[in-house]
Amino acid sequence: MKSHVIMMRKRLTFLATLIPLYVFAPATAQEESTWSQAQIDSIQQAQKAFGEGRTHLSEKILNLPVSLALLPVDLTGMAIANTVGWVSEKEIVPKTVDLLTSDDGTRKLFPIYSPLGGAGFKYTHSQLDWDRARLALTLSTWAHNRQRYRFQLEHFSIGPFDGDYDLRYEFLSQEPFYGIGQDSRKSDRVNYAGENVLTELALGRDHQRGVSTRLFTGFRNINVYNGRGDAFPGILKDADFALLPGAESGVRLVNFGAEIRQDSRDHPGRPEHGGRHLLRAEIFNDAGSKGAQNFNFYRITADITRYWHLFYHRSLSLRLAGEFTRSLDDGDIPFYMLSELGRGETVRGFERGRFRDHDLILGALEYRYPIWDFADLFLFFDGGEVADDVVADFDWQKMVFGYGAGVRVWGANGEFINLMGAFSEDGFRFYLGLNQELQR
Amino acid sequence: MNKRPFNRPPFNRPRIALLWLILLFICACSGSGAFVAPRAVPDDRLPVADPDYRAINIPKDLIEKQFFDQLKEAFNLPRQVRRLSGHRREAANLNAFDEPVNSSWYTRRHSSRRMSIEELVNGPNSGEKGPDTNGAWTITKVKNEGVTPGFNVVTESGVGYVIKFEPPGFSELASGAEVIGTKFFHAAGFNVPENYIVFFRPEILRIGEGLTFTDKRGRERLFNAEDLAELMKGVEARPDGRIRVAASKLIPAKKFLGPFSYKSTRKDDPNDFIRHEHRRELRGLRVMAAWLNHYDTKDNNTLDVLTHQDFVKHYLIDFGSTMGSQGNEPMPPQIGYENAFDPHQVFINSVTLGLYVRPWEKHGEVIYPAIGFFSAENFHPQKYKFIFPNPAFEMMTTRDGFWGAKLVMAFRDADIEAIVAEGRYTDPAAAAYLVEVLKKRRDIIGRYWFWRANPLDRPVLTTGDGGQSRLSTTDLAVESGLAETGQRRYRYRINGGAWNESGQPEAVLPGDLLPNAFEQVEVAFSVKDAIGGEWMEPFSVFLGPDPEGWQLIGVRR
Known part of the structure; x- marks a missing residue:
């Protein structure tokens, strides 16, 4: 029973491995290509689902207590940087x-x-x-x-x-x-x-x-x-x-x-x-x-x-x-x-x-x-x-x-x-x- | 009714701390076991709505990155736990073979498919040979601040260029660096502008109608012939009266959008869905930049443009401050050893009471004015410091560094010699010196990274006449001449079985290893130096079934 479960898991993992390889065509350097609306929709959906930002968000949530403790330092830093930036920008x-x-x-x-x-x-x-x-x-x-x-x-x-x-x-x-x-x-x-x-x-x-x-x-x-x-x-x-x-x-x-x-x-x-x-x-x-x-x-x-x-x-x-x-x-x-x-x-x-x-x-x-x-x-x-x-x-x-x-x-x-x-x-x-x- | 004591909260401090540790551990210890290909990276060249121009304020950027980002990073617990546990977050834009996908940022070039010498020296050039010096150049913009002047000009054929003059006393310094740097970064895969070395006679300069500039007293006024003559006084002409300059062709674009940032994303570009510090090409750029002494890798030396296909393309620009040139003078010797303001180094210098002599203080003088100050002495690819901490470089993992080293090591001796020849140095000894330093620095990079990460790469699966499959890899350390085949030992194992030693970095797949529609096979390779070496962390190649047998489905480092 146990080996069967392991085998199933491995197979499913492998299938999951293959799916992304074929769903999206590998990105190419064809700048001149024109996109159909269906392609655009599909890629836009993929971009949204990519999830890189979610990992960043989860780390931010995990670090929230530390971030809150550092808030005064953070705000001071922002104030200093923005002041310097403003002085520099306004020349x-x-x-x-x-x-x-x-x-x-x-x-x-x-x-x-x-x-x-x-x-x-x-x-x-x-x-x-x-x-x-x-x-x-x-x-x-x-x-x-x-x-x-x-x-x-x-x-x-x-x-x-x-x-x-x-x-x-x-x-x-x-x-x-x-x-x-x-x-x-x-x-x-x-x-x-x-x-x-x-x-x-x-x-x-x-x-x-x-x-x-x-x-x-x-x-x-x-x-x-x-x-x-x-x-x-x-x-x-x-x-x-x-x-x-x-x-x-x-x-x-x-x-x-x-x-x-x-x-x-x-x-x-x-x-x-x-x-x-x-x-x-x-x-x-x-x-x-x-x-x-x-x-x-x-x-x-x-x-x-x-x-x-x-x-x-x-x-x-x-x-x-x-x-x-x-x-x-x-x-x-x-x-x-x-x-x-x-x-x-x-x-x-x-x-x-x-x-x-x-x-x-x-x-x-x-x-x-x-x-x-x-x-x-x-x-x-x-x-x-x-x-x-x-x-x-x-x-x-x-x-x-x-x-x-x-x-x-x-x-x-x-x-x-x-x-x-x-x-x-x-x-x-x-x-x-x-x-x-x-x-x- | 079971009441909780008033002074006893459900989660006391030790429990909360434990909870956090568990969460952090879960966060840190992800990934291992069966091979799961990374999520396919969607194309990022869809048409987008008109993004805004975005300026980056250098002083603000410096303060944030040098001080407050460092502080925040030090207290970013998930990252610190990852760092300590050796599971630093890997780049996000990778394919199954640990390579970044082609995108609006990067195109795989020389390290993936060897470019010919002609392709290397041509670089990003679109078939022209730079601005036509037979016709007039109309000045459309004047840069008169700083040591060396510069112009934006339009040729008679209507093509725009940025003209950068050489610093007085150092003819060939900045233009040579600009063009050579361009070719290297282009071959490595980055988007760069077309840069040319041009010799022109000042008589072809015309002042554009209504051209204004800011004079030395800070007044905005019309630019006239006297101003032009005054500006050209500081420019060194050759004995034949011509002036050598670097001419950078304006990047063809619908709109210039300002520099990109090495962290976060551009909010008005939906294609920009991967945080920049997690892009492999930007992390790995650290190795390339260290090789070429491209110290000034701040945001302001990059450029986003809206292409005519309506997507945002990301460029590296301004290579006049690379190798031995700082643009307006030779590179100071401390470049690469210290940030522009380096609190850590200032602290060390202070507490050691001056008894610690920094390595660069022992450097000698500039040997060739055309090359400036560029040396392989004391060069350490990982300790190299840039103008200020670069968020993408700070996130570089061993895999990113190894990938960056592959970019650098792809340049063979002949490639380097051909590209340096594009610097058109008058003194052959100067060119030879530059080639020599580049080779030495390249080899230092190879020796560092190819002994830090398993240098086996480029798996190839072949089936022999007898139907036996053979999986071979390339030992990049041997290929790049840093090690000899006879001095290396290889071993492999299949699906976690016993190790088989081999004289070559290849594995023979046993005949009874039949493809099974749902199975994957892991072939792990390791390598060591024959004398005194230790087996390196395995480089695993994964095979999956294919209608005709096996196929490569990915690698893991």
């Missing part, structure tokens, strides 16, 4: 870029962001019918009414020199101040708001081997107020700080200086070899400040960065920098003009302005390696110290250190995005920069 980005820039490179618009200035745009126009001259306008803003506006006229010719003119207004509404010296405590923070108007003219020349020299002079007017927000006390409310040099409004300074730079980096956007060297000296004189104090000082800056190619686009860089700010004729130095440790460009992991004093030294070691066509990951270790006289007072024990990692995303104009996370004795800090190189 919003190219239309905006087209509106404000040109393909020949004469007009460009860049989005910018830095922790100091906030978010905004930089616009450049390079066809001014004046040699290589370029006009640049920068606008940025952020919370607590932080604002920065900048007008630059770059690379205009005056005789054999290249000239740069810079006019800047900035209102930095919530700057931290922790006191003077390496021993300042995190808990001593007060806030101040700095309102600066700055104008500067520089004349320089490019020489061989990436060397350039510049002479510059400028004027600045600085007002200091209590910082915005209630999170920290205002600087003028604290009796100790209210007497700080520069804490009163209406500080006016003129400055004169000279600098020499050398840039031997192989790819300035993404260097693996060469270096960047800067030596700068400038003198600041009081130009009729409103308060009783008389500001006279000078500052010398040396900053050296070297890059070494290790292997396959992995590179190592070492930066050593020092800044020395000294009084002239017993003049005063406004506290915000002192050397400062704590910004993303100094020892990372500390709040901006965390340590201030007359002198500063710092070192930064960075290992960089590519993780994508347009992105590098880097690991860094920074160390630095501020002191009244760093040569006489330098103390290894007082040095502060920061370490962490970050990602640099490269665009056509060099570094586009810079994301960093850094640890220090003050905790963890996160940094974001967008087209930061363009803001210097």
Whole structure:
């Protein structure tokens, strides 16, 4: 009985095997053929009965609980994809870029962001019918009414020199101040708001081997107020700080200086070899400040960065920098003009302005390696110290250190995005920069 | 009355989980036992009502396919169970011999019936030799974005072509790739446009009446002679003043319908009743595309057209970014190793702190500018990555891959040499280099797939003089020169009986195996390398009764 059933089953299976082989003629490549209505009806029925879609549907039903659980992710994905699709379809980005820039490179618009200035745009126009001259306008803003506006006229010719003119207004509404010296405590923070108007003219020349020299002079007017927000006390409310040099409004300074730079980096956007060297000296004189104090000082800056190619686009860089700010004729130095440790460009992991004093030294070691066509990951270790006289007072024990990692995303104009996370004795800090190189 | 406790539902969590597991197991473990021919695939070339043009948004497509489709796929339990149990869903458009049926997508060509060298080099060409360069070409459309310009032109005889110029400094790069790629994909069975290499003098260009274009400042305006001169400044001319271009003949169609998608179906085409990711030719295309370094296999490099017979025909287009060419420059060395944005690779690169040197980072320079960057070094057919994950490629099973390998291995040395000659490279060494790389990559594909899936194929049933039937197959590994007959061992068995070893991939059917009107016979073949090999999974050929004896009714891999 059992074998009979098996035999029947096999036979029926075989018959079922043969049916589809003969019911439909095998598809051919005869595109020119014309179909009779009967053929069309038969094939349409076969198409509907084919059932491939039903298998898909059954799998979907089977997976329904998981699909429901993933619904929020799915909806988010759809929303993101559709938004990107809509932006792309409507050509919003190219239309905006087209509106404000040109393909020949004469007009460009860049989005910018830095922790100091906030978010905004930089616009450049390079066809001014004046040699290589370029006009640049920068606008940025952020919370607590932080604002920065900048007008630059770059690379205009005056005789054999290249000239740069810079006019800047900035209102930095919530700057931290922790006191003077390496021993300042995190808990001593007060806030101040700095309102600066700055104008500067520089004349320089490019020489061989990436060397350039510049002479510059400028004027600045600085007002200091209590910082915005209630999170920290205002600087003028604290009796100790209210007497700080520069804490009163209406500080006016003129400055004169000279600098020499050398840039031997192989790819300035993404260097693996060469270096960047800067030596700068400038003198600041009081130009009729409103308060009783008389500001006279000078500052010398040396900053050296070297890059070494290790292997396959992995590179190592070492930066050593020092800044020395000294009084002239017993003049005063406004506290915000002192050397400062704590910004993303100094020892990372500390709040901006965390340590201030007359002198500063710092070192930064960075290992960089590519993780994508347009992105590098880097690991860094920074160390630095501020002191009244760093040569006489330098103390290894007082040095502060920061370490962490970050990602640099490269665009056509060099570094586009810079994301960093850094640890220090003050905790963890996160940094974001967008087209930061363009803001210097 | 028997009341259920309030806090005890009829199906608690473990039971529901068990139920799901059973369902998934049932779903996963389908198919085996007696041979059942796949459901015959109906023709898909019936006349249809006017379908709409459909655009595919590339950024949206990238985000969906690179991120969210991957996530959804990872949590698609039926598929994951199938994957883990080794029963991945096979393609849906197959005949009993594991081949895709001819359709509006695909026509079996070189791998099924060897094409002559003339047929191979002629490819899809309809007897013309490209646009006539003796008469004027009227420009009807201008493409001025990107590095290389391009035009749509109409010849004096009224035929339309898309003209693509070479990137500066790399004459022959893109046009060579375009034409060679076209011939290979056509011979493999895909629908492709007619592409030609043409040399023309710029004097024959005429500006079409009222032709507008978008200038560099983004303004739409009339295209004039100065614009043409400006555009042609960036184009490299040969010493005799002629310019080499790739000319792609506009596909004859009632209407262009935009690209097809590698997943789902086209809702306004009733003929499109098989989800695209389950089409054998699209899954197997992965092997072909990897061979030819056709990295850019996104939807936008395909085209649906409504033919004059009123059905939708599906084309692969734009082969200028294949082999060593990226269209406007040589192919970057990372192509094939990473998706355009590859989160997995970015993660690996990040956590290994740069100590892991990716294989492509060690690649050398471009040797022949006409060829660009194309190498067989480190090529792995299964690890090859495309611009972003392709849903059809992701669904590829071993059977699909084996079928794709058959397409590739069908190209013998002479075939490759003849097709590469169509690239009309000035430097014979460049052409020889390209041939060499293609051969090496082809053999790597063969060695991978023909040792992963049983390479016995093409069963033939013959009856000798004595009335004895013999069922022979072809060992594709031997046929393609990757293995030698003397180094192979074969065996077969009939209807699950004892294995019989044989020096040839063939079976002799015993005289007492008489055809029975309701029976089918399974002849299973296996193969191994004589030294150190293991018997491969059997390749089964099924026979059914025929008025004159037996006939082949299908195969199972």
